Amino acid sequence: MEVSEHCISSERSAVCSVSEWGEVLSSKINSVVVPSNICIGTKLSLYRLILLRILKLSSYKLKNRIAIWAVTRSGLISDCAEVVIVDLNEKDWFQLYSKKLPGILALPLSEPLRVLIFTLVGASGIFVNLLCALATYNLLFNFGYIANPVASTAGFETSVLWNFTLHEKITFRGTSLNRSLKSVLIRLVKYHFVSIGSWVTQVTLATMLPILLHTPFWLAQLTGILLGFIVNFIFGYIYTWSKNRIMQNYQRGVK
Known part of the structure; x- marks a missing residue:
């Protein structure tokens, strides 16, 4: 099933994320070196993993508590030579949870x-x-x-x-x-x-x-x-x- 995407063009390639992760991608892309065959993901704690599943937040791939949520558009996700792990802060998680919840609930979570x-x-x-x-x-x-x-x-x-x-x-x-x-x-x-x-x-x-x-x-x-x-x-x-x-x-x- 196709997912809606949010893409940002760089000098070397376009980097796309699942649309729910769009603001996170925009805030993080400047701090990540993006070659043409990498994926971007985040290592999840058990708490974050459970919330991701409960809220049904999409990602390209979820394995071993790593959510791959962005990929360069030079090839398929299976062609990624490397997964760059990016840590998210509280504001990033708020942006993500706010896609599914009102702010009054997204903030404490x-x-x-x-x-x-x-x-x-x-x-x-x-x-x-x-x-x-x-x-x-x-x-x-x-x-x-x-x-x-x-x-x-x-x-x-x-x-x-x-x-x-x-x-x-x-x-x-x-x-x-x-x-x-x-x-x-x-x-x-x-x-x-x-x-x-x-x-x-x-x-x-x-x-x-x-x-x-x-x-x-x-x-x-x-x-x-x-x-x-x-x-x-x-x-x-x-x-x-x-x-x-x-x-x-x-x-x-x-x-």
Whole structure:
């Protein structure tokens, strides 16, 4: 079965790729010496291989975890004297996955390590939240149940600032995010905005569970933290740090 192709002419020959790999070819061709009888491919990790199959992304040939996605047009793919292996970066994978998925899904799939770091930072925030809330609760214990919402809020705000700082300095280091003070403050406001639901859940459970069920404060606080974790993860990653990056990638030519 014939596949649609994207071709670029060079001084020595035309180099063509499966159309889905067209933007990748355009971004990589200048860094590859292209004689008249070579193929261009990428060595796939197991993760990338599985995604390639699930998304049904085409290539000329897939063998031994090497996807051959470009070839010079001087002969057949079987005539290739050599396969040049080209590494792809996160932007390349985003361009590729965007052929099959909306950007909001393509971006996290293109950067699994960043998603893992984002999750680990969020998990560390759980402990920061709980420790700060317990410390504040112990200080305010003599004030009765009023200590619960105050301590819960203190834990929440501390964990938000903790997570935000680590995401800015570690998780999204090396990305195209604007690092001006204004942009950082806007992201901080956004992060607080998407965390409102988590804060309401935490304070409500930390206050009501001890009253209604005589639950220890730490357990009520932890329950509220865990319930808000998933929502915080989804909206924090997408809305606070990734929405602009998705738009920037599309503006570079991903349609």
